[in-house]
Amino acid sequence: MNNVKGFLKEYAIGAFLLLIIVIMSILKPTIFLTVGNFVNILDQVAINGILTVGILFVMLAQGIDLSVGGMMAFSGVVGAKIITVFGIPYPLAVIVVLIICVLVGCLQGYIIVNTGIFPMIGTLAMMGVLGGAAYVISKGQYIIFPDNMDISFLGQGRIGGLIPVSVLVLLIVLVVASIVLNKTFFGRYFYLVGSNSEAARLSGIQTKLVQIVSYGISGLFASFAGIIYMSRLGSGSAQIYTGGWEMSCLTAAVIGGVSLMGGEGKVIKAFIGVLIIGVLTTSMIMLGIDAYAQKIVTGIVFLAAVCFDGISKQMATNAKMKIEEPAKQAG
Amino acid sequence: MINTAPVDYYETVKSMGTILEVKNVVKTYPGVIALNNVSLDIQQGEIHALIGENGAGKSTIIKTITGAIAPDDGEITISGKSYKSLTPQISRAEGIEAVYQEFNLAGSLTVAENIFIGQKLGKGPIFNLETLFAKAKEVLSMYDVDINPAEKVRDLTIARMQLVEIAKAVARNAKLLILDEPTAPLTDNEVSTLFSIIKKLNADGVTIIYISHRLEEIFELTDRVTVMRDGQTVGTDHTKNLNKEKLIEMMVGRTLQEAFPQRNINYGAELLELKNVSGNGVDDISFKLREGEIIGLAGLVGAGRTELARIIFGADKKESGEIFVRGEKVDIDSPAIAIKHGIGFLTEDRKAQGVLLSVSVKWNTTISVLRRISGALGFINSAKEKRITNDLTNSLSIKTPSIEQLVKNLSGGNQQKVALAKWMASDSKILIFDEPTRGIDVGAKHEIYLLINALAEKGVGIIIISSEMEEILGVSDRLIVLHEGKIAGRLEKNEFSQVNVLKLASGELDKDKEAV
Numbered sequence: 001m002n003n004v005k006g007f008l009k010e011y012a013i014g015a016f017l018l019l020i021i022v023i024m025s026i027l028k029p030t031i032f033l034t035v036g037n038f039v040n041i042l043d044q045v046a047i048n049g050i051l052t053v054g055i056l057f058v059m060l061a062q063g064i065d066l067s068v069g070g071m072m073a074f075s076g077v078v079g080a081k082i083i084t085v086f087g088i089p090y091p092l093a094v095i096v097v098l099i100i101c102v103l104v105g106c107l108q109g110y111i112i113v114n115t116g117i118f119p120m121i122g123t124l125a126m127m128g129v130l131g132g133a134a135y136v137i138s139k140g141q142y143i144i145f146p147d148n149m150d151i152s153f154l155g156q157g158r159i160g161g162l163i164p165v166s167v168l169v170l171l172i173v174l175v176v177a178s179i180v181l182n183k184t185f186f187g188r189y190f191y192l193v194g195s196n197s198e199a200a201r202l203s204g205i206q207t208k209l210v211q212i213v214s215y216g217i218s219g220l221f222a223s224f225a226g227i228i229y230m231s232r233l234g235s236g237s238a239q240i241y242t243g244g245w246e247m248s249c250l251t252a253a254v255i256g257g258v259s260l261m262g263g264e265g266k267v268i269k270a271f272i273g274v275l276i277i278g279v280l281t282t283s284m285i286m287l288g289i290d291a292y293a294q295k296i297v298t299g300i301v302f303l304a305a306v307c308f309d310g311i312s313k314q315m316a317t318n319a320k321m322k323i324e325e326p327a328k329q330a331g
Numbered sequence: 332m333i334n335t336a337p338v339d340y341y342e343t344v345k346s347m348g349t350i351l352e353v354k355n356v357v358k359t360y361p362g363v364i365a366l367n368n369v370s371l372d373i374q375q376g377e378i379h380a381l382i383g384e385n386g387a388g389k390s391t392i393i394k395t396i397t398g399a400i401a402p403d404d405g406e407i408t409i410s411g412k413s414y415k416s417l418t419p420q421i422s423r424a425e426g427i428e429a430v431y432q433e434f435n436l437a438g439s440l441t442v443a444e445n446i447f448i449g450q451k452l453g454k455g456p457i458f459n460l461e462t463l464f465a466k467a468k469e470v471l472s473m474y475d476v477d478i479n480p481a482e483k484v485r486d487l488t489i490a491r492m493q494l495v496e497i498a499k500a501v502a503r504n505a506k507l508l509i510l511d512e513p514t515a516p517l518t519d520n521e522v523s524t525l526f527s528i529i530k531k532l533n534a535d536g537v538t539i540i541y542i543s544h545r546l547e548e549i550f551e552l553t554d555r556v557t558v559m560r561d562g563q564t565v566g567t568d569h570t571k572n573l574n575k576e577k578l579i580e581m582m583v584g585r586t587l588q589e590a591f592p593q594r595n596i597n598y599g600a601e602l603l604e605l606k607n608v609s610g611n612g613v614d615d616i617s618f619k620l621r622e623g624e625i626i627g628l629a630g631l632v633g634a635g636r637t638e639l640a641r642i643i644f645g646a647d648k649k650e651s652g653e654i655f656v657r658g659e660k661v662d663i664d665s666p667a668i669a670i671k672h673g674i675g676f677l678t679e680d681r682k683a684q685g686v687l688l689s690v691s692v693k694w695n696t697t698i699s700v701l702r703r704i705s706g707a708l709g710f711i712n713s714a715k716e717k718r719i720t721n722d723l724t725n726s727l728s729i730k731t732p733s734i735e736q737l738v739k740n741l742s743g744g745n746q747q748k749v750a751l752a753k754w755m756a757s758d759s760k761i762l763i764f765d766e767p768t769r770g771i772d773v774g775a776k777h778e779i780y781l782l783i784n785a786l787a788e789k790g791v792g793i794i795i796i797s798s799e800m801e802e803i804l805g806v807s808d809r810l811i812v813l814h815e816g817k818i819a820g821r822l823e824k825n826e827f828s829q830v831n832v833l834k835l836a837s838g839e840l841d842k843d844k845e846a847v
Contacts, residue, residue, distance in 0.1 A: 188694070
């Protein structure tokens, strides 16, 4: 019975994704079941995917990051500003922006960890601060690049005319994050701290530092996503911070089995969560469901995922009570 | 009565019929028979001990009686009424109450509110807090318990929280009270208070099922004993017909070697020195620890033993004083630094601080050496990690199906060994054991003592904290007794006695004779 449950938990979301794809393939075989459509979906989820990987690090270490949308807007605007006003070359500007955002992320983490405020509240405040800063820096305008400058490669470029550059970037991010989390001591620390931070501290792990760095990593990925988005828009804009990014990547993470209590989550499964949302959104558009109704559906999916997380936690607690005795016997 | 021995006090006064009878109860879980045809009878008015090693089935039988689980087969008879299985509601209606090791209290509510939680007092939806306090006071004073009913439960000591739990059961008119290892977190003074309350409850007609790992208590308190092993009842007898050796034999199914094994004492160089260390509730502590030495830190709960350990380990900060490791002055302001200096700390609260329950044996074992077994790019050398874990799992004989098993699925004794494996992996030269055998069964305790000895023989310097008098006297080479954060005295092996320790620990005698 345990095996069945484990199997379900392991593959349920993959099966769910497949189910949506199969249903849509039957309903709209001509437009859904095409290579172009799947490439499109990947292209659309690229930014969400990168954001979700960042938020995964934070959630593993028992935090949460609602500031990712603000960070995206901030990074795009700052990037566009330093390129257009100070004339810093594009690649260098990208590096500068990434560094700034990592530092801002770490600062956010430092405040949260050292004051003990709820991460949800701290990052909510930071979302406002960063979004506001983006507005102030851009004066609420689109920061447009000069005509002779092409920054479209990251966001709009296609390799061989088919594979979007942003999808390639996403793949690299997924692979690197997987390797870091699964193979390095540094990645293991996030799981250990998230699983029991006091026990981890008493085992010599600098838990506060790990948590601070997790926000820095989230800042890194969010700013990276911001740079790609800037390239897609062809301009820096503060408005994008209201795009509900934090909601969609949180939804994706939770659907993908990342625990809200920390210590549990896998890159691949979180990404399947991202894909589910992407496929669902595309499907709803194809089925002609209007934008507001779409919001209801994604909201319900999020709620369902959170409930599932809660219920499975409860079941685990009850099951623990039951297995306690036999386990002791076996031990 | 089954026993036809000569009529004595218990049989004349205490046999007023069977209050509870469990008959041929079976409970299986996938792959394991937790209860195998268990039968048990509890007589009205007796104090009945239930003992057995961890995993013997005590908790399962208790859960059956309180209705938390339903047995697969068998019959439970309470005051003449038979049931196939119980629910918590039926059990409570029959007057059965249990006080578990993990308390069931609402910390942010007052003592009075906790005592009457779930009970309807008076008419109507509104109740008067003053009346509630008065009623609580009444219950508490019946047993001479001096707790302010208006105090918040979270501000109480463990011992007092336990008394609130008992008061809660009393307020519900418990006829049968189950106490699951009530003395595990208590100091000797608190234990004697608890015992007098249990005796008074019993005199007032409350039948008691008493579960404990401490065998002395069984003889002091109980009328009859039932021993369980491997999901079966091994036997029930009058306590006065038994002795400790006999009980242990029944529990483990074999005769145990001497309780505290001997070791070869061979002291080496000085490892650790504290000079006038103060802070975190301890005051002016000085002592030295040598290679191969086992120092016991004795004292009552709250005397500052754990607080001192946490300072040495860098878990809390000291305010003044100096700490030297191998003669070198060190500044330990975090556990990470302490570990670098070769210090390890087995915490008192194993589940919350000692091990990470939801990760594997392997991850727990290597947690402190992860960086050391990783390459330049941060990649963990997984072959090395497996080898270290396998070696330690074997040498500590940790019983686990695999090193990938989650630690929460291991028994208490094996969890403790995993915590120890962590410090052995990081090659600790100074090890602090805080209540190393709490909640661990007799067999596993013995193994832990052997491991402590083996470490000392290898030259590790050990500091051990224990509330169990026998344990700390049996294991240590010398004792430092703390009282209210200060060293009240030091005892060499030839001065070891329960009386000497208690005198110092209670502050009756102050003889810090060895000025360092």
